[in-house]
Amino acid sequence: MITISNLRLQRGTKVLLDKVNARIDTGQKVGLVGRNGTGKSSLFALMRGELLADEGDLYIPANWTIAHVAQEMPETDESALDYVLAGDAELTALNLQLEKAIEDDDGEAMGTVYADMATIDAYTAPSRAAQLLNGLGFAQALQSNAVKSFSGGWRMRLNLARALMCRSDLLLLDEPTNHLDLDTVLWLEDYLKSHPATLFIISHDRDFLDALCTHTIEVASQTLTTYKGNYSQYERTRAERLLVQSALYEQQQRKAAHLQSYIDRFRAQATKARQAQSRIKALDKLQLSAPAHADSSFSFEFAALPDLPNPQMQAEKIDLGYGSTALLENIAFTIQSQDRIGLLGMNGAGKSTLIKALAQELTPLTGEIINAPNLRIGYFSQQHLDTLRETESPLWHMIQLAPTENYQKLRGYLGGFNFAGDRVNESIENFSGGEKARLALALLIWKQPHLLLLDEPTNHLDLDMRHALVMALQQFDGALIVVSHDRSLLANCVDQFWLVADGNVSEFDGDLDDYRAWCAKSWQLQKQANHAGGSVKNSKKNKAADKVIEPIAPEAPKKGKATLEFEQKNLKQKIAKIEKQMSAMQSELAALLLGLVSEDAQGMDKKQDSDVATARSAELTAHLAPLEEEWLGLQADLEALT
Numbered sequence: 001m002i003t004i005s006n007l008r009l010q011r012g013t014k015v016l017l018d019k020v021n022a023r024i025d026t027g028q029k030v031g032l033v034g035r036n037g038t039g040k041s042s043l044f045a046l047m048r049g050e051l052l053a054d055e056g057d058l059y060i061p062a063n064w065t066i067a068h069v070a071q072e073m074p075e076t077d078e079s080a081l082d083y084v085l086a087g088d089a090e091l092t093a094l095n096l097q098l099e100k101a102i103e104d105d106d107g108e109a110m111g112t113v114y115a116d117m118a119t120i121d122a123y124t125a126p127s128r129a130a131q132l133l134n135g136l137g138f139a140q141a142l143q144s145n146a147v148k149s150f151s152g153g154w155r156m157r158l159n160l161a162r163a164l165m166c167r168s169d170l171l172l173l174d175e176p177t178n179h180l181d182l183d184t185v186l187w188l189e190d191y192l193k194s195h196p197a198t199l200f201i202i203s204h205d206r207d208f209l210d211a212l213c214t215h216t217i218e219v220a221s222q223t224l225t226t227y228k229g230n231y232s233q234y235e236r237t238r239a240e241r242l243l244v245q246s247a248l249y250e251q252q253q254r255k256a257a258h259l260q261s262y263i264d265r266f267r268a269q270a271t272k273a274r275q276a277q278s279r280i281k282a283l284d285k286l287q288l289s290a291p292a293h294a295d296s297s298f299s300f301e302f303a304a305l306p307d308l309p310n311p312q313m314q315a316e317k318i319d320l321g322y323g324s325t326a327l328l329e330n331i332a333f334t335i336q337s338q339d340r341i342g343l344l345g346m347n348g349a350g351k352s353t354l355i356k357a358l359a360q361e362l363t364p365l366t367g368e369i370i371n372a373p374n375l376r377i378g379y380f381s382q383q384h385l386d387t388l389r390e391t392e393s394p395l396w397h398m399i400q401l402a403p404t405e406n407y408q409k410l411r412g413y414l415g416g417f418n419f420a421g422d423r424v425n426e427s428i429e430n431f432s433g434g435e436k437a438r439l440a441l442a443l444l445i446w447k448q449p450h451l452l453l454l455d456e457p458t459n460h461l462d463l464d465m466r467h468a469l470v471m472a473l474q475q476f477d478g479a480l481i482v483v484s485h486d487r488s489l490l491a492n493c494v495d496q497f498w499l500v501a502d503g504n505v506s507e508f509d510g511d512l513d514d515y516r517a518w519c520a521k522s523w524q525l526q527k528q529a530n531h532a533g534g535s536v537k538n539s540k541k542n543k544a545a546d547k548v549i550e551p552i553a554p555e556a557p558k559k560g561k562a563t564l565e566f567e568q569k570n571l572k573q574k575i576a577k578i579e580k581q582m583s584a585m586q587s588e589l590a591a592l593l594l595g596l597v598s599e600d601a602q603g604m605d606k607k608q609d610s611d612v613a614t615a616r617s618a619e620l621t622a623h624l625a626p627l628e629e630e631w632l633g634l635q636a637d638l639e640a641l642t
Contacts, residue, residue: 034219067168087165309372318367345500378449
């Protein structure tokens, strides 16, 4: 058990925590949330013994082993596998003891060490290390490569694997998903679910927190507040608290109306029932949590685009790659003005290659990508952060884009990205990665692109900024193509998925749960191949077998035109009736979440009012679930007739 008692923590003149108390029971998985600069990483440093409390006490059992992901980038000739193996400190110590015993020719000491090694299952350690590396994207052939041969992002993966290799009692993970692809995030999530250690996670990935955390601790206003449950449960509880603050009423009202409109529009336009279920659930979840972000310092939107070209981009039979080596072959696509596409695929499959080609930063090896006349493309990638002028300010960057624009307007625009006051005139050289990413997004959005290409746009962004970006993207008029490991962004902002795999790009007829299943099957095939001493060779012949696709049923006899029209009309009437019921319930639910109680309830105290609203919200949510299931079933039936 970990206890925090009357703890005061100060960095320089800034008080981060003041007289705080908390208790974390052994085995809990805790999400540590709060805005940047509130003290989350400093609390981790305190746990690691790198900082001392100014007052009070942090108690961690003395016999506990603490593991964390090192931030330094090692420069060593040591192989990736050996580097990860060294993360098992107990095994490393036993190996040193064994070397000494052999050197001293001490048979008794050797016997003791061998017994200790058997106790900790040391002989399976190389296999466990290899499995960790494989799960984090290191193919078997790469595991013998020197650590220094890998790029910075891949070395961070090695540091993560080394931390996971440690036999820890307390595992501290600070933004563990930042350098990972979606498939690797899914693997890590599954791995950590069964990890026996007490776990603390700092993350801006709400789905990652939702899947793992049993408790959430909010760091805000120099205090620690513990919530039972995952991040979504924390958001709902926090939203209820914020709703009683009348000063936030108008903001909450606008956000609820915005989301309700988007949900209604999606239901009206949904054409694929298989993807619709997860999409609607994600949107409803976002609507419920929106009030928790009502006091966010981020507020921005995309300008209306009256001049949208359609189609925006076309290609037939193009090959993409580098040098003379094609990574993707025979690609064909048409991007319409309203397309909202998420790119899925394993690490190294070619997602970033495809998006670079769409951004005109990579010329096809064969074929041609044809753009609509005057098409404006907005491309965001982590590499674009390097194009920012380190010695200049956010305002300077905006002036380069809009030299004739009023300075006050530019300052106001930057304020929506939380560059306020003197911050707009500070050089960005000391800005965090998140702040630079915010600035890059601000510059991109100002350009009013018709086609928005986003490659991991949420890296380094905190949860409030991610929420604001999702809200803005939902109202974006143009086409959107995104690569992201942020499942919340994908679930709430895209309508279809493309799978990049086996040297090709194809439509993925499923949702993110289907993609998880597809990844699991791919990992199993890779594992089997590794055990066989080979490697998985994805060819065009076995590509179809690797996908998660429902079995094709025998073709039914064709129905007459009159029969089809009658059945379609009947289904549409049933769908319309259910949509009317759901719309009424959703409106009432939004009103309750906004604290819009009836006139008869105005005399109730806030506690009583909150209890009534909570009870009714739960009732409405329970009634909505079967209605949505029925709606989805009818949509699927309608699809089958068209």
